[in-house]
Amino acid sequence: MDRLYLLLNKMKYYFKIIFITVIALLGACREDDNSDLIIEREEPHNNDPGEPTPYTFQVPAHFSRIGAPFVPQDNPTTVEGVALGKKLFFERKLSRNNQISCASCHKPEASFNDPGKAVSIGADGTTQGIRNAMPLFNLAWTKITNSDFNWHGNAESLEEQALEPVVNPLEMQESWPNVVNKLKADPDYPRLFNEAFGTVDIDSHLVVKAIAQFERTLISGESRYDNYINNQSNGPTLTAQEIRGLQLFINEDKGDCAHCHGDQSNPLMTDFQFRNNGLDANPDSGLAAVTKNPNDIGKFKTPSVRNLVFTAPYMHDGRFTTLEEVVDFYIDDIQESPTLDGFMRKKRELTSQERADLVAFLKSMTDSSFTRNPAFRP
Amino acid sequence: MKNLFNPKYYILPLIAFSSLFFTACEEEDDEPLIETRIVEESVPRYQASINFKEKVNGNDLQMNTNNKPYTNAAGQSFNVTRLRYLISDIKFQKADGSSFTIQGYHFVDATDPADDTYMPDAKVPAGDYEKISFTFGFDREDNVSNAYPALNIANWAWPGMLGGGYHFMQLEGDYDSLGTSKFFATHMGTARNNTVSPTTYEANHFEAVLDTAISIDGDFSFSIVMNVEQWYEDPYQWDFNVYNAPIMPVYDAQRKLFINGPSVFTFE
Numbered sequence: 069m070d071r072l073y074l075l076l077n078k079m080k081y082y083f084k085i086i087f088i089t090v091i092a093l094l095g096a097c098r099e100d101d102n103s104d105l106i107i108e109r110e111e112p113h114n115n116d117p118g119e120p121t122p123y124t125f126q127v128p129a130h131f132s133r134i135g136a137p138f139v140p141q142d143n144p145t146t147v148e149g150v151a152l153g154k155k156l157f158f159e160r161k162l163s164r165n166n167q168i169s170c171a172s173c174h175k176p177e178a179s180f181n182d183p184g185k186a187v188s189i190g191a192d193g194t195t196q197g198i199r200n201a202m203p204l205f206n207l208a209w210t211k212i213t214n215s216d217f218n219w220h221g222n223a224e225s226l227e228e229q230a231l232e233p234v235v236n237p238l239e240m241q242e243s244w245p246n247v248v249n250k251l252k253a254d255p256d257y258p259r260l261f262n263e264a265f266g267t268v269d270i271d272s273h274l275v276v277k278a279i280a281q282f283e284r285t286l287i288s289g290e291s292r293y294d295n296y297i298n299n300q301s302n303g304p305t306l307t308a309q310e311i312r313g314l315q316l317f318i319n320e321d322k323g324d325c326a327h328c329h330g331d332q333s334n335p336l337m338t339d340f341q342f343r344n345n346g347l348d349a350n351p352d353s354g355l356a357a358v359t360k361n362p363n364d365i366g367k368f369k370t371p372s373v374r375n376l377v378f379t380a381p382y383m384h385d386g387r388f389t390t391l392e393e394v395v396d397f398y399i400d401d402i403q404e405s406p407t408l409d410g411f412m413r414k415k416r417e418l419t420s421q422e423r424a425d426l427v428a429f430l431k432s433m434t435d436s437s438f439t440r441n442p443a444f445r446p
Numbered sequence: 447m448k449n450l451f452n453p454k455y456y457i458l459p460l461i462a463f464s465s466l467f468f469t470a471c472e473e474e475d476d477e478p479l480i481e482t483r484i485v486e487e488s489v490p491r492y493q494a495s496i497n498f499k500e501k502v503n504g505n506d507l508q509m510n511t512n513n514k515p516y517t518n519a520a521g522q523s524f525n526v527t528r529l530r531y532l533i534s535d536i537k538f539q540k541a542d543g544s545s546f547t548i549q550g551y552h553f554v555d556a557t558d559p560a561d562d563t564y565m566p567d568a569k570v571p572a573g574d575y576e577k578i579s580f581t582f583g584f585d586r587e588d589n590v591s592n593a594y595p596a597l598n599i600a601n602w603a604w605p606g607m608l609g610g611g612y613h614f615m616q617l618e619g620d621y622d623s624l625g626t627s628k629f630f631a632t633h634m635g636t637a638r639n640n641t642v643s644p645t646t647y648e649a650n651h652f653e654a655v656l657d658t659a660i661s662i663d664g665d666f667s668f669s670i671v672m673n674v675e676q677w678y679e680d681p682y683q684w685d686f687n688v689y690n691a692p693i694m695p696v697y698d699a700q701r702k703l704f705i706n707g708p709s710v711f712t713f714e
Binding site for chain 1: 510
């Protein structure tokens, strides 16, 4: 990012030279592209499906404010990989007795969350988890802020994260060797793995690579709020009440939510950092379970405040059923503890009208085109 | 920065344009662009490596302490729980008045060792320089909302209703107020004055001058030290009870940081 900025600055002075260079380079690249195209059109020989096709992310225009999504070098996103990843995401064979899939707890119609459940239920239908399932969208930007995955940041990549639910006794309760055998015996998977990764030798690492590719394509940024902050767009925007709510969300002397949850410049509506927002006087270990640092006790990943209408109940343990309760908590009920974030150690004062405005604003960040997107359905 | 182009007008097309370039041609990277820069310069240029240090009364800043190890000029003890800040356009000035500026910014999160060192892409021409200076924050021309992805994603924007652009600093901690611990958040950015009509938005960056001569005849390094206590004492004695949090919308607090700022930085 900094590099882009420096580049822009240089352009002030060397605009012309660069312009010429770029045109020259673009010309050079175009030849490469053509040769790629020719290779793609070749008929696959025997079992060789050819190179997979690079996938183009569908990113809303105003997401240029936060730069490109992060894709790890050892797992480039491809059309074939994403298609395989989607099939695996909805695949019940990933669980014991083929009972549940990732999508059982991450439902596309609910912004990939498990609505109505404070904590999730495992494959056997009875085992209770300890955490509220997380919605899945805009995950491809998590690593750009150096953050990690899950509420307490115990997975460093999407690939690593996906290894865990399969074997977690609170979740899918299966073993990887079993999953791999089931997939190998399936009539479709060997071909699909071959198309995506050029091998029929399925293993857990390829499974999670494909799933992670699919997860990175889950991008949500088309709500009325987005129309409002994205000046070029002309869809329906915010009502007067919602605009008041937005101001309260940002104002340091009012809601002061933006320091943690973002604003117009950061359409992700989170910076993914781990913080203690004052839920408990004796908080759960949170991030400290990973870092072993007592300064991290009670810190959980700041979630995006998008698509909240789909994802109740709220917080890492699903303790609040409504957004009204959440807002009341921030104003009336912050619990002191040694790691409480500074932004919480001051009194917020909002009238009942202002609280209603704030809730109205939160609800305006609802992206139904995301929850209805056929590309994200099985 | 020079007023050749206002970023407002070209930044979006440029981002679109350069992203086209990057995606169209990944292997090439931006190396060729960097080389074109030196075309008309014959003086050799050298790599700067600039370190950022934060101190309180001459000792390295200790963050997240359980006690309040520091005392401001008003006699209030305090600690520091967060310190993030932004500098830009480091300038090398010669005795004859000519100068060379490293265009660009550097963002420092004092808890992140990766931010301690800034290795700008632009190399500095050899020569004898009389002093080094830099902009604390962004000057008016660079302080353009939405323009810098790495700052946007760090929630570093300054609210539009306060004039927009970016935060210059977030310095936070607890102070002792008659036996109770209270939070302070010294956030700095554009100073909105809504006591006048129409409301004005005053640029609040300042030039920090490191009064030190430097001869550059090879790759070189130096440190910029932020002496944290100076924000709160020179010349204006800061009272945490008057300016704790929120101060972003408080014009007087913003201007006092502007006045106290220039003595905060020293060369090492």
